Amino acid sequence: MTAGKQKKMMPLSDAIARFVLDGSHISLGGSTANRNPMAGIYEIIRQEKKNLHLYGAIMGPGPDLLIGAGCVSGVELGYFGVGRYAPTAPCFKRYVEEQRIRFEDYTNFQMALRFLAGAMGVPFIPTRTSQGSDIINRWGMDEGYRAGDERTANKKLVIQKNPFAPDPGENVILLPAINPDVTIIHAQKADAQGNVRIEGLTFSDVEQAKSAKYLIVTAEEIVDTSTLRADPQFNQLPSFFVDALVEVPYGAHPTQCYNYYDMDMSFLYGLIDATKDNESLHEFLTSHVFGVHDHREYIQRLGNQVLEAIKADPGLGYRSGLNRSQDKASSRRMQ
Amino acid sequence: MNESFSASELMTIAAAREITDRDIIFCGTGLPIVVARTAKHLHAPGSVIFFETGAIDSPLLDLPMFVADSRVMAGAVIHTGLVDAISMLQNNKTGPRTVTILGAAQIDRFGNLNSTCIGDYLAPRVRFSGSGGAADAACLSGRTIVFMKHQKERFVERLDYLTSPGWLQGARSREQKGLTRGGTSVLITNKCIIRFHPGKRTMYLSEYFPGSTLEEIEGNTGFPLDLASAREMTPPGEEELRVLREEVDPDRLIIA
Numbered sequence A: 001m002t003a004g005k006q007k008k009m010m011p012l013s014d015a016i017a018r019f020v021l022d023g024s025h026i027s028l029g030g031s032t033a034n035r036n037p038m039a040g041i042y043e044i045i046r047q048e049k050k051n052l053h054l055y056g057a058i059m060g061p062g063p064d065l066l067i068g069a070g071c072v073s074g075v076e077l078g079y080f081g082v083g084r085y086a087p088t089a090p091c092f093k094r095y096v097e098e099q100r101i102r103f104e105d106y107t108n109f110q111m112a113l114r115f116l117a118g119a120m121g122v123p124f125i126p127t128r129t130s131q132g133s134d135i136i137n138r139w140g141m142d143e144g145y146r147a148g149d150e151r152t153a154n155k156k157l158v159i160q161k162n163p164f165a166p167d168p169g170e171n172v173i174l175l176p177a178i179n180p181d182v183t184i185i186h187a188q189k190a191d192a193q194g195n196v197r198i199e200g201l202t203f204s205d206v207e208q209a210k211s212a213k214y215l216i217v218t219a220e221e222i223v224d225t226s227t228l229r230a231d232p233q234f235n236q237l238p239s240f241f242v243d244a245l246v247e248v249p250y251g252a253h254p255t256q257c258y259n260y261y262d263m264d265m266s267f268l269y270g271l272i273d274a275t276k277d278n279e280s281l282h283e284f285l286t287s288h289v290f291g292v293h294d295h296r297e298y299i300q301r302l303g304n305q306v307l308e309a310i311k312a313d314p315g316l317g318y319r320s321g322l323n324r325s326q327d328k329a330s331s332r333r334m335q
Numbered sequence B: 001m002n003e004s005f006s007a008s009e010l011m012t013i014a015a016a017r018e019i020t021d022r023d024i025i026f027c028g029t030g031l032p033i034v035v036a037r038t039a040k041h042l043h044a045p046g047s048v049i050f051f052e053t054g055a056i057d058s059p060l061l062d063l064p065m066f067v068a069d070s071r072v073m074a075g076a077v078i079h080t081g082l083v084d085a086i087s088m089l090q091n092n093k094t095g096p097r098t099v100t101i102l103g104a105a106q107i108d109r110f111g112n113l114n115s116t117c118i119g120d121y122l123a124p125r126v127r128f129s130g131s132g133g134a135a136d137a138a139c140l141s142g143r144t145i146v147f148m149k150h151q152k153e154r155f156v157e158r159l160d161y162l163t164s165p166g167w168l169q170g171a172r173s174r175e176q177k178g179l180t181r182g183g184t185s186v187l188i189t190n191k192c193i194i195r196f197h198p199g200k201r202t203m204y205l206s207e208y209f210p211g212s213t214l215e216e217i218e219g220n221t222g223f224p225l226d227l228a229s230a231r232e233m234t235p236p237g238e239e240e241l242r243v244l245r246e247e248v249d250p251d252r253l254i255i256a
Helices: A002-008 A012-019 A038-046 A061-068 A090-097 A108-120 A143-147 A205-211 A225-230 A265-274 A278-288 A295-302 A304-310 B007-016 B031-042 B082-090 B134-140 B214-219 B238-248
Strands: A025-028 A052-059 A072-080 A102-105 A124-127 A158-161 A171-176 A182-191 A214-223 A244-247 B024-026 B048-050 B098-103 B117-119 B124-127 B143-148 B184-189 B192-196 B203-208
Touching: A012 A038, A012 A214, A012 A244, A025 A061, A025 A205, A038 A061, A038 A182, A038 A214, A038 A295, A052 A061, A052 A108, A061 A072, A061 A090, A061 A265, A072 A090, A072 A108, A090 B124, A108 A124, A108 A171, A108 A205, A108 B082, A108 B134, A182 A205, A182 A225, A214 A225, A265 A278, A295 A304, B007 B031, B007 B143, B007 B184, B007 B238, B024 B082, B031 B048, B031 B098, B031 B143, B031 B238, B082 B098, B082 B134, B098 B134, B203 B214
Parallel strands: A025 A052, A025 A182, A052 A072, A072 A102, A182 A214, A214 A244, B024 B048, B024 B098, B098 B143, B143 B184
Antiparallel strands: A124 A171, A158 A171, B117 B124, B184 B192, B192 B203
8 A cells, every 4th residue: 555655756847748749639637717726737738749639528727837838739629718817728729820730629528528428438438519510520530640640530520320219210419439548637635545535517528537647636635535535425436546646735726626716817918918929828837837846935925915805715615705896806917 | 668778688588489388498608598588588488408517497696697607506406427418408398398499690581590601611611619519409409599680691491500400491401301390490680589380381570679670670680581571670678678687687788
């Protein structure tokens, strides 16, 4: 038991260096501006990983920053944006418009189902969604490209008759499973063995975690195993899925972490604004990613006043009365 | 009329009137949340809101700014994830009772929607967020309410990309593609309410907003629109406006 624990718990820089390689197919947990594994994303950027192939359903500022930092060459997506804050994720938008990235569009349900198929160990999964749409007709990655990488399915999707229905029968859409090389999720709690508890919505984190060859979990806190065992119905991942475990307080900052902290609005606006052009993006990365040694230093620089202001209210899981209007939030200047 | 109201208030109230007490509302961010909450306060207290991210029956004490906002989680009856939540659209018991409110960059006369790109798919002039849950909802939910800004460049003969199916090519083409339920039931713009002929499944102007004219509506639609049965919308009542302004979005986070 102790051996397992020592093997899994490691510094984040070691986990990223060991499991995320140039050209890796990766998926990142969280959704829009909630529970993005930001510490892991910053570390990937710091280590200047290249040519990553990214899978995600509802993706937000974290994965977008990874694109902006030049780490990603392909993306399969359901949605890329930050709701009211950025209807389309700025780097994704710019890279697609400038034809600097390969991309393939699915629906959110389809991406979530593809992770589920991967987690179940089946090669494909049927659905009824997207019939009659261009999601079926238009492919971003053609069969020639797909044939060149065994990790990429040889077709985007397949329409097939339901084999259980009498003729003429209805059509269903078959979607290829996703099995990323690496998934990184940020959870609220884990024990030292690597059993994991996500509080609030799980999004598609559980399926993403279970479909991956290697799983890196960053957690707000490492708790005693008895805490998890007292309420097993609230836990999602058993330790044997987890390959690297890192305790990273504020590991999702500036995105939310239910029951722990809310968005850091001025920082998030600063990040979204910075991703809108290459020069501001360079400044942001220089200051907040390359300019700090690790996530601990990044958080220290924010200062206690900021951390106190975003602390979640017990019972709500977010900060009631958090100032969410852009004008007022911007009054705290970016360093 | 001694009361003035904005276009987004009219849109919200027009959409809220479409919601019934038995509806299960698949909720996106922005106006749809305000619509759902307004309907729940007014005439549909039994309607239930849920989010694709996995929050079921969220009381929404504070308005969420995106579908994964922790504000959809607080006080919800169930927390789950995408697979489970979006399956409720595909599920044959719950799917027919679901109603979804969608927006888009382009719409055609059959109520098909584009929220993916302007220009060629592989080399677009403008790229958007992509389908998200929109195509799932448009394909699988019991009915779809669409919100659009009424502009000629958005009301097009031909979509640059068909993200979310409405009535496809009209008539029975939707069913023939295997989409056995749903379809765009109503389109609400900042000028009017548009519905679809039951047989042909093409648009007709149903009601125009107080202050809008037929000429203005026709001039901002990029294809011929049937105006024959148009009448003026019943203006918002005092209680509808009070609920919207004082209960649902008092800080004006969403409604302009």
